[in-house]
Amino acid sequence: MSQYSPDKTSNASPNDKSHLLVAKDIRKFYGQHEVLKGISLVAKEHQVISLIGASGSGKSTFLRCLNLLEIPQYGQIWLEDTPLPLSPEGGTRHINNPKLVRMMRARLGMVFQNFNLWPHMTAIENVIEGPIQVLGLTRKIALERANQLMARVGLSDRADYYPSQLSGGQQQRVAIARTLAMEPKILLFDEPTSALDPELVGEVLKVMQELAKEGRTMLVVTHEMGFAREVSDNIIFLHQGQIGEQGSPDQIFMHPETESCQKFVQRVMH
Numbered sequence: 001m002s003q004y005s006p007d008k009t010s011n012a013s014p015n016d017k018s019h020l021l022v023a024k025d026i027r028k029f030y031g032q033h034e035v036l037k038g039i040s041l042v043a044k045e046h047q048v049i050s051l052i053g054a055s056g057s058g059k060s061t062f063l064r065c066l067n068l069l070e071i072p073q074y075g076q077i078w079l080e081d082t083p084l085p086l087s088p089e090g091g092t093r094h095i096n097n098p099k100l101v102r103m104m105r106a107r108l109g110m111v112f113q114n115f116n117l118w119p120h121m122t123a124i125e126n127v128i129e130g131p132i133q134v135l136g137l138t139r140k141i142a143l144e145r146a147n148q149l150m151a152r153v154g155l156s157d158r159a160d161y162y163p164s165q166l167s168g169g170q171q172q173r174v175a176i177a178r179t180l181a182m183e184p185k186i187l188l189f190d191e192p193t194s195a196l197d198p199e200l201v202g203e204v205l206k207v208m209q210e211l212a213k214e215g216r217t218m219l220v221v222t223h224e225m226g227f228a229r230e231v232s233d234n235i236i237f238l239h240q241g242q243i244g245e246q247g248s249p250d251q252i253f254m255h256p257e258t259e260s261c262q263k264f265v266q267r268v269m270h
Contacts, residue, residue, distance in 0.1 A: 019081075020045045020217055021108075021186055026065050026075035028058075035061050036072065037241040043186060046215040050228035052252075053238035054264060059221040060113075062238070063190050066219070067108040068101055079104055080185065106134055109184030113191040115171040117163040123174045124150060124159040127181050135182065142181070149177040153207050169200030176207055187211065189220040225268050229253055237261045 021043040028036040036058050051059045064070040077084045085097040127146035131137040153173040193201040212231040229249045236246040245261040256262040
């Protein structure tokens with residue numbers, strides 16, 4: 001088995017206008033345990049990148065580092081050539097400019113595996129809250145946008161339902177509408193179907209497939225290999241906190257170069 005040689009992602013320039021998001025040498029520790037061991041990534045506009053790998057490989061942690069829900073001890077992240085405002089590397093890093101982080105998180109829209117809807121708000125109220133509070137939209141404009149997005153995810157008839165009245169698949173589609181309402185540059189999906197009953201997975205994947213066809217830039221942590229293979233431009237296989245291999249869907253699923261990726265693909269595809 002040949003040794004995988006990664007591309008030159010770590011040398012990517014954040015000033016390259018085709019690079020919407022650049023992460024360099026992201027390292028994350030929990031105590032003495034190093035969860036991420038220097039991961040770099042470049043996402044170009046309209047690109048769909050899927051992050052795959054075994055549980056515990058660092059996929060979700062890396063995604064959460066990209067919008068600073070987790071603070072990496074080392075590394076830097078740029079969004080459209082603007083660095084995310086982190087203190088100097090090492091030790092206990094912190095966010096230098098919380099207001100700027102809130103605005104950048106709006107541009108890095110996150111869809112969580114457990115929906116994270118506000119239970120005391122209806123579906124439509126969940127969707128309009130961010131645009132009103134963060135973007136400063138009027139309630140009228142926010143509602144117009146929210147109604148369009150609820151129709152887009154197939155839930156116009158559920159706008160006034162509370163999360164407890166919705167199925168898991170419906171809640172996740174509301175969560176996607178809520179994220180889209182912020183007009184993000186990039187959509188981050190953290191295992192968006194993992195909390196769903198099997199019969200509900202398809203309705204969420206359908207919405208995500210439509211977003212990919214529209215040319216949305218998406219980073220997707222997923223265990224849905226069929227989805228990853230169908231919609232991804234690039235697939236990154238994480239193994240023990242590092243990039244084990246990356247390439248096109250055909251390369252990763254048909255011609256994996258490393259033993260670890262080959263074993264993973266054999267396990268998940270059969």
